[in-house]
Amino acid sequence: MSTVYRLKASELNNQFLEQIKAEFADKEIEIVISEFDETQYLLQSESNKNKLLQAIDNVKERQNLVEVNLQDLQSAEENEQKNSF
Template sequence: MQKVYKVKANDLDDRFLTELKAIFRDREIEIVVSEVDETSYLLQSPANREKLIKAVDNIKKRDNLVEFNSDDLT
């Protein structure tokens, strides 16, 4: 059996371990920890890739930018 958990490190707590123990009981398990690269994930989709590349290009060219005053956010 394989289960994948995607959590933030700060969200790990005793409940997580309790759930793992309940699911796998006395079986031997392997725990692999890897950092999630959200950029790679977003670039997997051709449509997302195109949008992100265009957005980066717009920033470099200073084209199609939206400006705002942080005071307007309050």
């Protein structure tokens, strides 16, 4: 059996450890820790890479930018939260 947990180091706590103990009981387990590089992951796909690099160029050249009014964004978020219940 293989289980993958992805979380921030700051999110590790006793509850997480107890969950692992409960799930695997007296079985021998192996814990492997690897740092997750989101940028590297996103650049693996040629299509994603091209889109991201184009977006960076757009920001540098101040082209194709979208302006967002913070109050409008907050209002939209509040309305979405009200409608989700």
